Amino acid sequence: MKIDAPRQYVIDNLKYALNPSSIAVVGASRYSSKVGYKVIEGLKNWGYKGTIYPVNPRANQIGGLRAYKTILDIPGPVDLVFVAVPAHLVKMVLEHAVTKKAKIVVIATSAFKEIGRVDLQDRLTQFCRDSRLPLIGPNLVGMGSPYLNFNCGFIPYLPIKGPVAMISQSGANLLAALGASKTTNFGMSFFVGLGNKADVDFSEFIVYAENDSNTKCLAIYLEGMDSPEAFIKACRSVVPKKPVVTIKVGGSQIGVKAAFAHTASENQGTSDDYFDKIFEQCGAIRATTWQEFLDISLALGMQPELKGDRIVMITNGGGSGLLSCDHFERCGVPMHELKVMSPNLGQRIRTYMPMFGSPLNPVDIAGTASPVQYKGALRQAMRDSNVDMVYCSICPTAVTDVPAVVDVAIEMYDTYKYLGKPFVMECQGGAECHEAIMKLRDHGIPAYPTPEQAVNAIVALRKYAKIKEKLAKR
Amino acid sequence: MKIDAPRQYVIDNLKYALNPSSIAVVGASRYSSKVGYKVIEGLKNWGYKGTIYPVNPRANQIGGLRAYKTILDIPGPVDLVFVAVPAHLVKMVLEHAVTKKAKIVVIATSAFKEIGRVDLQDRLTQFCRDSRLPLIGPNLVGMGSPYLNFNCGFIPYLPIKGPVAMISQSGANLLAALGASKTTNFGMSFFVGLGNKADVDFSEFIVYAENDSNTKCLAIYLEGMDSPEAFIKACRSVVPKKPVVTIKVGGSQIGVKAAFAHTASENQGTSDDYFDKIFEQCGAIRATTWQEFLDISLALGMQPELKGDRIVMITNGGGSGLLSCDHFERCGVPMHELKVMSPNLGQRIRTYMPMFGSPLNPVDIAGTASPVQYKGALRQAMRDSNVDMVYCSICPTAVTDVPAVVDVAIEMYDTYKYLGKPFVMECQGGAECHEAIMKLRDHGIPAYPTPEQAVNAIVALRKYAKIKEKLAKR
Numbered sequence: 001m002k003i004d005a006p007r008q009y010v011i012d013n014l015k016y017a018l019n020p021s022s023i024a025v026v027g028a029s030r031y032s033s034k035v036g037y038k039v040i041e042g043l044k045n046w047g048y049k050g051t052i053y054p055v056n057p058r059a060n061q062i063g064g065l066r067a068y069k070t071i072l073d074i075p076g077p078v079d080l081v082f083v084a085v086p087a088h089l090v091k092m093v094l095e096h097a098v099t100k101k102a103k104i105v106v107i108a109t110s111a112f113k114e115i116g117r118v119d120l121q122d123r124l125t126q127f128c129r130d131s132r133l134p135l136i137g138p139n140l141v142g143m144g145s146p147y148l149n150f151n152c153g154f155i156p157y158l159p160i161k162g163p164v165a166m167i168s169q170s171g172a173n174l175l176a177a178l179g180a181s182k183t184t185n186f187g188m189s190f191f192v193g194l195g196n197k198a199d200v201d202f203s204e205f206i207v208y209a210e211n212d213s214n215t216k217c218l219a220i221y222l223e224g225m226d227s228p229e230a231f232i233k234a235c236r237s238v239v240p241k242k243p244v245v246t247i248k249v250g251g252s253q254i255g256v257k258a259a260f261a262h263t264a265s266e267n268q269g270t271s272d273d274y275f276d277k278i279f280e281q282c283g284a285i286r287a288t289t290w291q292e293f294l295d296i297s298l299a300l301g302m303q304p305e306l307k308g309d310r311i312v313m314i315t316n317g318g319g320s321g322l323l324s325c326d327h328f329e330r331c332g333v334p335m336h337e338l339k340v341m342s343p344n345l346g347q348r349i350r351t352y353m354p355m356f357g358s359p360l361n362p363v364d365i366a367g368t369a370s371p372v373q374y375k376g377a378l379r380q381a382m383r384d385s386n387v388d389m390v391y392c393s394i395c396p397t398a399v400t401d402v403p404a405v406v407d408v409a410i411e412m413y414d415t416y417k418y419l420g421k422p423f424v425m426e427c428q429g430g431a432e433c434h435e436a437i438m439k440l441r442d443h444g445i446p447a448y449p450t451p452e453q454a455v456n457a458i459v460a461l462r463k464y465a466k467i468k469e470k471l472a473k474r
Numbered sequence: 475m476k477i478d479a480p481r482q483y484v485i486d487n488l489k490y491a492l493n494p495s496s497i498a499v500v501g502a503s504r505y506s507s508k509v510g511y512k513v514i515e516g517l518k519n520w521g522y523k524g525t526i527y528p529v530n531p532r533a534n535q536i537g538g539l540r541a542y543k544t545i546l547d548i549p550g551p552v553d554l555v556f557v558a559v560p561a562h563l564v565k566m567v568l569e570h571a572v573t574k575k576a577k578i579v580v581i582a583t584s585a586f587k588e589i590g591r592v593d594l595q596d597r598l599t600q601f602c603r604d605s606r607l608p609l610i611g612p613n614l615v616g617m618g619s620p621y622l623n624f625n626c627g628f629i630p631y632l633p634i635k636g637p638v639a640m641i642s643q644s645g646a647n648l649l650a651a652l653g654a655s656k657t658t659n660f661g662m663s664f665f666v667g668l669g670n671k672a673d674v675d676f677s678e679f680i681v682y683a684e685n686d687s688n689t690k691c692l693a694i695y696l697e698g699m700d701s702p703e704a705f706i707k708a709c710r711s712v713v714p715k716k717p718v719v720t721i722k723v724g725g726s727q728i729g730v731k732a733a734f735a736h737t738a739s740e741n742q743g744t745s746d747d748y749f750d751k752i753f754e755q756c757g758a759i760r761a762t763t764w765q766e767f768l769d770i771s772l773a774l775g776m777q778p779e780l781k782g783d784r785i786v787m788i789t790n791g792g793g794s795g796l797l798s799c800d801h802f803e804r805c806g807v808p809m810h811e812l813k814v815m816s817p818n819l820g821q822r823i824r825t826y827m828p829m830f831g832s833p834l835n836p837v838d839i840a841g842t843a844s845p846v847q848y849k850g851a852l853r854q855a856m857r858d859s860n861v862d863m864v865y866c867s868i869c870p871t872a873v874t875d876v877p878a879v880v881d882v883a884i885e886m887y888d889t890y891k892y893l894g895k896p897f898v899m900e901c902q903g904g905a906e907c908h909e910a911i912m913k914l915r916d917h918g919i920p921a922y923p924t925p926e927q928a929v930n931a932i933v934a935l936r937k938y939a940k941i942k943e944k945l946a947k948r
Contacts, residue, residue: 038872110830110840139830141841141871154872157904171841172791172869172902179870179904180923223796249796252803254811254835261832262792288804289926290797290902291765317646318736322697322723323764329726330762337728356584356613358735361728366584367615367645395646396653397615398512398628428646428764430631430653449654452763 001125003227006203006234010134014200014208016103017136018145018190020079021050023152024071024102026093027084027109028054028062035108036084037063038154039142046158047149051076071096081105082152083138087112090124090138098131107138108153113196113264114139121264125198134204139263140195141171146188147214153193162187163216163301165209167202169194169223169263177294185441186298189214196264201227203234210238217301218244219293220284224265228278235282240471243300243464244284247293248275283467285460292456299446299457303422305465308388309333310341311458312381313362314349316369317395320426321362323451324393331459337361342386352376367397371404375412382416382423391458393426393451394436402432403439410443422461426454475599477701480677480708484608488674488682490577491610492619492664494553495524497626498545498576500567501558501583502528502536509582510558511537512628513616520632521623525550545570555579556626557612561586561594564612568598572605581612582627587670587738588613595738599672608678613737614669615645620662621688627667636661637690637775639683641676643668643697643737651768659915660772663688670738675701677708684712691775692718693767694758698739702752709756714945717774717938718758721767722749757941759934766930773920773931777896779939782862783807784815785932786855787836788823790843791869794902795836797925798867805933811835816860826850841871845878849886856890856897865932867900867925868910876906877913884917896935900928 023043029036036056040063043052054062057069068074071081071093081097083090087109097105105128112121121138128135136143142153146161159181168174171193180186189212192205202220209215218238225231225248235244250259251272259265279286285300287293311328313335315321325335338346338361346359352373353365365377374392381390394405406427413423425440425447427433433449440447448454497517503510510530514537517526528536531543542548545555545567555571557564561583571579579602586595595612602609610617616627620635633655642648645667654660663686666679676694683689692712699705699722709718724733725746733739753760759774761767785802787809789795799809812820812835820833826847827839839851848866855864868879880901887897899914899921901907907923914921922928 033873035872042872110828115830156870156872168793170791170793170796172789172871173793173797175869175871176791176794176902176907179907180902181904183904183908221793223793249793249800252800252808254809255796255800255803257811257834258792258796258799258832258836258838261834262796262838289801290924291926315646317644317650318732319642319644319647319695319697319723320650322644322729322732322736323647325732326723326726326729327763329729334726335728337731354584356589358588358732360731360735362732364732364736395649396630397646397649398509398516398630399507428650428654430655430657433650433653434657450764452765 001122001198001226003201003230005230006207009132010200010204011207013104013134014204016079017106017143017192018150019148022053022076022078023050023080023082024053024055024074024078025082025084026055026071028056028067030059030062035154039082039084039152040065042151042153042155046151053078071100079103083107083109085109087117087120094124094127098133102133104134104136106136108140108142110139112138114261121196121198128199135199137195138198140193141174143192145190157181159188159191160185163189164219164297165189165212165215166191166219167194167205168221169197169265170221173221173290185438186294197226201230203227203230206234206238206244210242215242217242217297219297220244220246222246222248223250223259223263224267232278232282235284239283240468245287245293245297245300246279246284247287247290283471285463291453295448295453295457296460299424299461300464302444302446303424303461304420305468306389306422306458306461307465309462310386310388311335311391312338312387313391313393314365314374314377314381315362315393316365316367316397316400317393318364320393320395320428320451321364324455325362327452327455331455333459333462335361338363342384345380345384345386348380349377367395368399371401371408374405375408378409378412382412382421389422391424391454396429396433402436406436406439410440410445413445424454424458426451475596475672475700477675477704479704480681483606484674484678485681487578487608488678490553491580491617491666492624493622496527496550496552497524497554497556498527498529498548498552499556499558500529500545502530502541504533504536509628513556513558513626514539516625516627516629520625527552545574553577557581557583559583561591564598568601572607576607578608578610580610582614582616584613586612588735595670595672602673609673611669612672614667615648617666619664631655633662633665634659637663638693638771639663639686639689640665640693641668641679642695643671643739644695645669647695647764659912660768671700675704677701677704680708680712680718684716689716691716691771693771694718694720696720696722697724697733697737698741706752706756709758713757714942719761719767719771719774720753720758721761721764757945759937765927769922769927769931770934773898773935774938776918776920777898777935778894779942780863780896780932780935781939783936784860784862785809785865786812786861787865787867788839788848788851788855789836789867790839790841790871790874791867792838794867794869794900794925795838798929799836801926801929805929807933807936809835812837816858819854819858819860822854823851841869842873845875845882848879849882852883852886856886856895863896865898865928870903870907876901876910880910880913884914884919887919898928898932900925
């Protein structure tokens with residue numbers, strides 16, 4: 001339901017969604033395949049240190065914990081009420097939560113507005129608003145944070161620690177990102193599923209993320225937007241400090257219906273252009289594909305914005321250079337020749353390549369490139385005041401020492417980080433390239449397995465700089 | 475250098491590039507870091523059973539093999555001459571190769587036309603043409619085939635066996651694909667680097683691939699095209715039988731120069747539109763990004779073309795459904811609602827989902843979907859004569875048994891394969907999703923880690939059907 005601006009009482013209580021002292025799990029189950037069991041199991045397994053109160057009228061004990069018939073029977077205070085009972089029982093649970101003075105309620109249960117029960121959902125939402133009890137959901141998967149060892153929902157993964165806060169209406173896509181977090185070194189500060197977002201809105205989590213010190217970038221998956229004014233207000237506040245990446249689905253003809261069937265999101269009468277304008281107004285960077293959404297969020301979370309378009313690419317593969325420079329131009333950020341950017345840089349880099357290399361830009365130091373040659377070329381480019389950023393690519397030829405080049409790249413990055421220029425890498429190939437990407441990401445360097453992914457990341461860093469400039473002028 | 479059509483004497487001799495009885499390695503080295511050593515090491519390690527003749531005027535033995543001062547000193551016949559000596563020595567080697575009646579010559583050496591030595595390269599090419607000795611290269615990385623245990627060049631990987639023949643001007647990109655072959659289950663029939671393609675042209679390898687029984691799809695990376703007529707002729711011949719996928723780089727302003735510096739490819743005066751027209755004329759499917767190039771080549775190599783646009787998507791994740799249907803529309807292949815395609819299909823599939831699922835299309839059988847529900851839904855959709863193909867997606871929720879769903883998908887695919895409809899899968903998430911993709915690919919099912927990649931693959935299957943229809947009408 002629409003709001004005009006992020007509400008302060010909601011924002012104040014969101015901390016209880018991610019860091020509650022006590023949780024009542026209503027609909028707790030004794031059967032290990034049930035959602036109401038998985039929630040408690042997840043909380044315990046991932047290291048939750050607060051108090052868990054299983055609520056189930058037909059059980060005395062669940063998962064080794066004492067169970068209660070209703071929330072009202074719980075002896076101590078309850079911060080968070082997690083609801084996993086059928087839809088028709090939810091109203092009663094909310095009444096109990098209000099009586100119990102719970103701080104926030106999370107409804108995982110499905111079968112509300114998304115299957116046509118608009119009135120039911122709206123009534124519950126209005127009840128919570130009248131009672132000033134923030135409601136997250138319904139129809140969601142859960143939330144958590146690796147910094148708090150907190151995983152509350154039916155979520156089989158906790159992501160690794162990192163810079164990206166992910167706010168998603170879709171449970172499945174959120175789960176996909178969480179599942180890939182460890183295998184791709186994609187670190188998160190916290191994550192939350194919003195589902196039907198009946199009450200608590202994107203905007204309120206955006207303000208929350210603005211104040212979360214672990215969050216360096218916000219990544220938001222939207223299926224619909226009830227409150228564009230609130231979204232714009234929240235983004236305008238956070239974007240000068242932290243970048244916001246969005247992916248908005250449901251813009252296709254069939255997608256309008258699918259978004260309603262999934263999370264009751266209303267897109268009738270809107271279009272992709274409509275959302276482009278909203279995102280442009282508030283300085284959010286919109287991704288098109290899911291991969292791009294992840295890739296640019298990581299770069300924006302790890303690296304400073306790119307203040308100019310003087311990008312030098314150092315590669316041992318002419319092919320990856322060509323894929324890159326074509327894609328830069330396609331994205332509206334064409335590369336420039338070294339000789340145009342910095343008269344002597346080409347000559348200085350020439351020292352670190354064979355005669356059949358090319359100091360054009362992309363700078364092709366050739367398939368024979370050694371770690372020493374990489375180091376020299378990277379150093380020359382990184383410290384050149386006419387260069388805004390260096391983009392480095394490694395292709396595994398028969399003579400390439402991939403791990404050694406990775407170490408050199410990390411060393412040069414650490415040496416020249418103080419200059420405040422971004423650094424992005426690409427490493428395409430097999431197992432040793434995957435290892436390289438993992439290690440680079442571990443050191444805060446966004447690294448990718450294809451040239452176009454790296455270029456998308458760099459283009460986003462450039463976009464963010466332009467957005468900041470534009471917002472500063474207002 | 476330009477040719478008007480694929481030349482028969484070249485095509486006849488290309489078999490010696492991939493399946494020679496004997497190889498002379500000119501520039502063989504005793505030092506293990508040198509290219510001239512890596513070639514011999516690679517041939518032996520990957521299981522080459524023919525005779526290897528190292529050629530080096532200053533060595534008697536290399537890698538345990540007797541070495542010869544020149545090709546002319548070799549006692550037996552020589553099919554393939556692999557050249558890794560400096561550019562100024564190549565002319566003499568070619569003269570010896572002609573005298574020795576070698577069948578084909580491969581020049582790995584760089585520093586020809588790509589650094590401005592146009593005349594030198596053209597003279598060598600003309601000499602080979604006058605002598606009817608096909609020349610591959612110069613400035614290339616090598617070639618091989620997993621079916622022949624053959625890996626000739628400085629290439630640290632042999633790909634797994636599979637349907638895709640990869641023909642690439644870039645060594646680095648080819649190496650990236652070879653390196654990822656095993657880690658992503660991307661199978662190849664053979665691969666070849668063409669480098670500067672001074673003599674042997676794409677078109678001649680296209681005709682070779684047409685006759686290679688292991689090849690089901692051709693994947694061609696181009697930086698330039700000297701002989702468009704020959705390319706069109708070759709494609710027109712193969713495309714009705716086997717799909718051709720291309721990726722053409724060097725179209726950007728700086729890319730024109732970079733393509734020349736890399737493989738002496740000339741793109742002055744051409745444009746991306748120019749190549750779009752060539753590919754359209756001859757029925758080649760052009761990919762934009764490297765990832766798309768790989769993804770659609772695999773699908774076209776594994777699956778039949780998609781004869782209509784009645785695509786049913788079965789998923790347990792509404793979000794992946796939305797990403798998919800939006801991307802289908804973006805690619806010009808919009809999805810249709812089940813009720814429009816097949817009046818009773820929705821009702822039949824309803825049996826296999828909870829009440830909060832959606833039989834719209836994408837068919838969202840919900841995050842709680844069991845293998846039994848997947849099986850029922852897949853069966854209903856696959857055997858429906860109003861359905862042209864099924865696209866199945868798995869998202870790992872807390873209750874999803876990913877391996878069991880994979881087994882069910884494989885079982886249904888095997889059961890209904892005889893209907894000749896394509897099948898594509900998507901499985902986004904962590905380690906178990908990677909395992910799922912590997913297993914599915916092992917069973918001939920193209921599977922991908924993001925919805926948009928799967929959709930790109932399906933769109934390519936549809937394009938190929940339209941291309942075949944169009945060519946059949948001519």
